[in-house]
Amino acid sequence: MYLNYFGLSDNPFSIAPNPDYLYMSPRHKEALAHLTFGLRESGGFVMLTGEVGTGKTTVSRKLLQQLPDNTQVAVILNPTLSAIELLATVCDELGIGYDGGKASLKYFTDCILAKLAENHDAGINTVLMIDEAQHLLPEVLEQLRLLTNLETNREKLLKVVLIGQPELQQLLKRNELRQLAQRITARYHLLPLTAPEVSAYVAHRLGVAGGDVSIFSKATLRAIHQITGGIPRVINLLCDRALTLSFTKQHAEVKKPIFIAAAEQILGEDVVSQRIQGEYSLILAALFVVSIAIGFGLGKWYV
Structure with missing residues (x-):
């Protein structure tokens, strides 16, 4: 609705995990x-965790783009499955034919292991990526560990990428999953964006869509970080609504009051008020500490 008005070629703040719009902050690059x-x-395992909306899925899509051509990937987006259901889904993703009448853990495991050996002989790497992995049952995670037992003298024949919310970290601390936890060769926890990164994030997404960050006032950019806490998904939702409101009012720039109104529509007035007041409380606390330090210093000077 507002694209032509602001000279944009695409919706810059869609919440779809489009890798083209991935802002590679230092944290995203590290992840x-x-x-x-x-x-x-x-x-056999790598793990990416982070709060809801921090960009885990988008990073995973970027990872898929960078995998070598000789890689077969199985992606599971809904891991709320039993062990047998998960193995059947892996077979489906890897194009493994099976007889549903013979369904058992051993049958599906044998089918998958045969496929892994076949891929290895053909020079093909096999990767299993599981999103929302915090929903996996412990017995399902243990079954995944058993799948990674097939290996050569140099490497595992199946690499598993676990992507989930912080609860996944707690899940893997359970005693019965300690063997799996020891097989995680890389893990990273994705944190929200800092204030400078929020401005760069907004500028990046607008730039990809053919726009310019000047659409948002500097005061608005500060408010974006203050109210969203640096969560990319929330930034997208609020910026999209703020652009819509600015268009309806025929404003050439997204002003801070318009952004706050957009935030109140989506998050609620109470949430926005708490976050604004929380920011002011931090500033006042910092000023109080500084004033105490200055007073202490002056007191020592006079003594």
């Missing part, structure tokens, strides 16, 4: 580097 390094190692 991608960790996953890439882990997949090159001999171990």
Whole structure:
């Protein structure tokens, strides 16, 4: 609705995990580097965690783009499955034919192991990527570990990428999963964006869509970090609504009051008020500490 008005060729703040819009903050670069390094190692598992909306899925899509051509990837987006259901899904993703009447853990495991050996002989790497992995049952995770037992003298024949919320870290601390935890060769926890990174993030997405960050005032950019906490998905939602409101009011620039109004529509007035007040409280606390330090210093000078 507002694209032509602001001179944009595409929606810059869609919440779809489009790798073209991935802003490679230092944290995102580290996350991608960790996953890439882990997949090159001999171990069976790599893990990426982060709060909801921090960009885990988008990083994983970028990773898929960078995998070598001789890689077959199985992607599981809904891991709320039993062990047998998970193995059947892996077979489906890898194009493995099977007889549903023979369904058992051993039958599916044998089918998958045969496929892994076949891929290895053909010079093909096999990667299993599981999103929302915090929903995996412990017995399912253990079954995944058993799949990675097939190996050569140099490497595992199956590499597993686990992507999930912080609860995944707690899940892997369980005693019965300690063997799997020891096989994780790379792990990274993706944190929200800092204030400078939020401005760069907004500028990047607008730039990809043919726009310019000047669409948002400097005060608005500060408010974006303050209210969203640096969570990319929330930034997208609020910026999209703010652009819509600015268009309806025929404003050439997204002003701070418009952005706050957009935030209140999506997050609620109470949430926005708490976050704004929380920021002010931090500033006042910092000023209080500084004033105490200055007073102490002056007192020592007079003595």
